[in-house]
Amino acid sequence: MLEVRELTMRFEQRVLFTQASLTVADGEIVALLGPSGSGKSTLLKVIAGLLDPDEGRILLGNVDITTVPTHRRDIGMVFQNEQLFPHRTVAQNIEFGLRMRRWNSQRRAERVTELLELIGMSGFERRRVTDLSGGEAKRVALARTLAPSPRIVLLDEPLTGLDRELHDQLARDLHQLLRTTATTALVVTHDRDEAAVLATRVVAFADLTPRLPLAEAGDLR
Amino acid sequence: MSSSNRLPRLLLVALAAPASLFFAVLYLWPVVSLLARTLTLDSMRAAMHDSALRHVVWFTAWQALLSTAFTVVLGLGPAYLLARYEFTGRRLITALVTVPFVLPTVVAGAAFLALLPDSLDQSVTAIVLAHVFFNIAVVVRGVGGLWQQLPTDLTGAARTLGASPLRTMREITLPLLAPAIYASASIVFLFTFTSFGVVRLLGGPAHATLEVEIWQRATRLGDVSVAAVLSVAQLLLLGLTVAWFAHLQSRQRRGLQLQPASQRQRPRTSRQRSLVALTSAAIVVTVAAPLIALIERSLRTTDGHSLAAWRGVFGASTDQPARPTTGVLVDPLASLATSFRFAVMATAISLVIGATASLAIAALGRRGRVLDIALMLPLGTSAVTIGFGLLVAFDSGRLDWRASPLMIPLGHALVATPIVVRVVLPVLRSVDAVLRDAASTLGASPVRAWREIEIRLIARPLATAAGFAMAISLGEFGATSFLTRQGRETLPIAIERLLNSPASLLHAQGYVLATVLAALTFVIVAAIETTSNRVDRRA
Numbered sequence: 001m002l003e004v005r006e007l008t009m010r011f012e013q014r015v016l017f018t019q020a021s022l023t024v025a026d027g028e029i030v031a032l033l034g035p036s037g038s039g040k041s042t043l044l045k046v047i048a049g050l051l052d053p054d055e056g057r058i059l060l061g062n063v064d065i066t067t068v069p070t071h072r073r074d075i076g077m078v079f080q081n082e083q084l085f086p087h088r089t090v091a092q093n094i095e096f097g098l099r100m101r102r103w104n105s106q107r108r109a110e111r112v113t114e115l116l117e118l119i120g121m122s123g124f125e126r127r128r129v130t131d132l133s134g135g136e137a138k139r140v141a142l143a144r145t146l147a148p149s150p151r152i153v154l155l156d157e158p159l160t161g162l163d164r165e166l167h168d169q170l171a172r173d174l175h176q177l178l179r180t181t182a183t184t185a186l187v188v189t190h191d192r193d194e195a196a197v198l199a200t201r202v203v204a205f206a207d208l209t210p211r212l213p214l215a216e217a218g219d220l221r
Numbered sequence: 222m223s224s225s226n227r228l229p230r231l232l233l234v235a236l237a238a239p240a241s242l243f244f245a246v247l248y249l250w251p252v253v254s255l256l257a258r259t260l261t262l263d264s265m266r267a268a269m270h271d272s273a274l275r276h277v278v279w280f281t282a283w284q285a286l287l288s289t290a291f292t293v294v295l296g297l298g299p300a301y302l303l304a305r306y307e308f309t310g311r312r313l314i315t316a317l318v319t320v321p322f323v324l325p326t327v328v329a330g331a332a333f334l335a336l337l338p339d340s341l342d343q344s345v346t347a348i349v350l351a352h353v354f355f356n357i358a359v360v361v362r363g364v365g366g367l368w369q370q371l372p373t374d375l376t377g378a379a380r381t382l383g384a385s386p387l388r389t390m391r392e393i394t395l396p397l398l399a400p401a402i403y404a405s406a407s408i409v410f411l412f413t414f415t416s417f418g419v420v421r422l423l424g425g426p427a428h429a430t431l432e433v434e435i436w437q438r439a440t441r442l443g444d445v446s447v448a449a450v451l452s453v454a455q456l457l458l459l460g461l462t463v464a465w466f467a468h469l470q471s472r473q474r475r476g477l478q479l480q481p482a483s484q485r486q487r488p489r490t491s492r493q494r495s496l497v498a499l500t501s502a503a504i505v506v507t508v509a510a511p512l513i514a515l516i517e518r519s520l521r522t523t524d525g526h527s528l529a530a531w532r533g534v535f536g537a538s539t540d541q542p543a544r545p546t547t548g549v550l551v552d553p554l555a556s557l558a559t560s561f562r563f564a565v566m567a568t569a570i571s572l573v574i575g576a577t578a579s580l581a582i583a584a585l586g587r588r589g590r591v592l593d594i595a596l597m598l599p600l601g602t603s604a605v606t607i608g609f610g611l612l613v614a615f616d617s618g619r620l621d622w623r624a625s626p627l628m629i630p631l632g633h634a635l636v637a638t639p640i641v642v643r644v645v646l647p648v649l650r651s652v653d654a655v656l657r658d659a660a661s662t663l664g665a666s667p668v669r670a671w672r673e674i675e676i677r678l679i680a681r682p683l684a685t686a687a688g689f690a691m692a693i694s695l696g697e698f699g700a701t702s703f704l705t706r707q708g709r710e711t712l713p714i715a716i717e718r719l720l721n722s723p724a725s726l727l728h729a730q731g732y733v734l735a736t737v738l739a740a741l742t743f744v745i746v747a748a749i750e751t752t753s754n755r756v757d758r759r760a
Contacts, residue, residue: 012487050377052490070380071388083378087396096392100383148383 251610296360325696343425575641604699
């Protein structure tokens with residue numbers, strides 16, 4: 001279970017969010033809905049440990065991980081624009097997290113095959129990631145994140161930049177994939193329909209922060 | 222463009238002629254002369270059997286490798302800092318990093334001679350340190366430029382997959398920066414392999430690079446044919462190195478999704494803040510210390526500090542015997558005047574040649590490529606080779622111009638012209654053909670349209686180019702070492718003489734001249750920066 005307690009984040013004198021709190025139970029897929037530029041991506045990066053919050057705590061399975069460095073948090077993240085490693089093949093991208101966890105090469109190869117099957121891209125092992133189509137790249141990015149079975153997966157606008165048809169198809173696939181692998185996930189999106197298809201629960205980003213008295217809210221602006 | 226709208230053929234020929242002649246006489250002919258000297262069995266056999274030479278080649282290679290390695294490793298920190306963080310004074314720090322690179326080699330050498338304790342004088346350590354100081358901007362600018370464009374999320378992705386910061390650096394960042402690292406390493410290697418001024422000042426008799434050895438043999442020992450073999454061998458060696466680096470780089474090319482460079486962050490955590498502060502401080506100290514030492518030494522006397530040396534150079538030189546009776550026959554103040562005179566001449570020559578060549582290359586289109594490439598060759602040739610080539614080519618028979626007072630400015634112009642072309646040509650190429658068409662429809666003849674548009678456009682880049690040419694000529698040391706004549710010493714030559722003289726009284730005067738040369742260079746570079754910035758803002 002992921003618990004975000006009263007996180008506050010300021011960025012170059014701008015307040016992105018104050019005292020934001022959120023709980024994601026095991027097995028849940030929560031969609032965080034809000035307009036672009038509202039600080040959703042920043043919240044994900046704080047949870048992943050890529051940014052330090054100004055105030056507040058993050059708990060994973062009742063353990064405070066606020067000061068744990070990213071690589072020891074066991075939190076997976078699918079980034080906007082995939083961020084596949086351009087100097088590595090598809091298989092090398094997917095097995096990256098497994099290598100960091102010292103899996104031997106045979107187990108890694110098996111896991112890669114399994115995941116490629118799961119995302120419907122069997123046989124893509126040795127392809128260069130720079131040659132993949134947009135939809136393929138997004139699926140490989142997901143497989144890379146899922147490979148080490150992290151305790152929770154954060155997805156930052158995972159389906160933007162696809163045409164309508166592919167988008168809808170991939171949204172259903174993604175939901176299915178997260179369910180079959182029993183993955184706990186927190187998805188950030190600005191698309192209401194996408195949120196409805198992907199998630200088991202939809203939360204508005206604005207609702208994370210306590211409603212302030214009007215005067216005080218005015219001060220923050 | 223229809224053929225009737227082209228510039229007249231005669232004009233094109235007239236434009237291309239000066240540069241072609243200039244290149245043929247001052248570059249091609251000297252290289253051919255060197256080759257002719259080399260390609261005799263005797264000279265090659267003599268070079269092959271010279272065991273001292275093997276030592277020189279070996280030393281040149283390993284000091285260059287060592288210098289390159291240190292420069293790259295030490296440059297990565299500042300490159301990271303300036304690429305990733307936004308902080309007060311970042312622009313100033315960026316400018317500071319570039320300062321050593323614009324200094325003349327002799328000044329860089331003098332600054333380290335001033336800074337380092339006597340125990341390090343004439344040591345490899347001194348040479349390598351000066352090389353790092355001099356070249357670190359290449360790495361900081363080159364690698365930093367790419368680093369700035371690497372998406373931060375890419376390393377973030379590696380971190381969320383369980384890679385520690387160190388591992389992320391090794392597996393993601395460094396491999397992706399490899400093209401820029403190889404590119405800057407190859408440039409630094411070329412510069413340090415052909416290092417001449419720094420080694421002449423800091424190396425002492427025990428440490429000679431190929432460049433120094435060539436100069437030594439050609440001018441001191443009268444061993445011209447072996448020196449010729451060495452310069453040709455060096456040309457080949459450098460050519461091979463460049464090809465190898467180009468090969469490495471082509472293998473590293475990847476389809477990176479680079480981002481527009483605009484995501485520097487203010488340091489947030491106290492660790493980041495101290496990292497920024499410490500690295501900035503290190504850069505300031507590294508750049509400032511040698512220059513401060515230079516000034517301090519120009520003021521130092523046997524008992525404390527005074528302006529004696531400055532007065533000795535600029536003031537009442539008639540009261541005292543300015544020229545000591547032994548060894549060093551050089552008049553410091555006269556060298557300043559000589560350098561100015563030569564710099565003005567070299568600038569004028571390179572501007573005329575460079576401007577006409579650029580106009581010709583731009584107007585000739587694809588046919589202009591040959592001239593374009595030819596004029597770049599002197600830039601890739603070591604200064605010593607250029608000076609030596611001129612010496613050999615104009616030493617005999619009908620072309621005995623070796624003693625001509627024009628020889629040094631011509632040599633400087635040969636080095637400066639490629640820069641002039643590189644500054645002027647892009648401006649000409651950016652001219653929209655539509656502009657000229659528009660002028661034609663308004664009734665301008667092709668020549669008239671060209672005069673109204675192109676000729677007016679090159680005024681501003683020519684001013685910038687004049688600054689570069691001036692700075693190059695003032696600081697040129699390698700080629701000048703071969704061509705210099707008694708009584709016509711330039712500033713760098715005088716600095717080297719004074720600093721390497723056994724009379725320690727003269728050292729302070731050497732430091733005075735080095736300080737003056739550094740100041741002149743700064744003024745010129747600052748002027749170039751401000752004028753070209755103004756152009757940017759207008760564009």
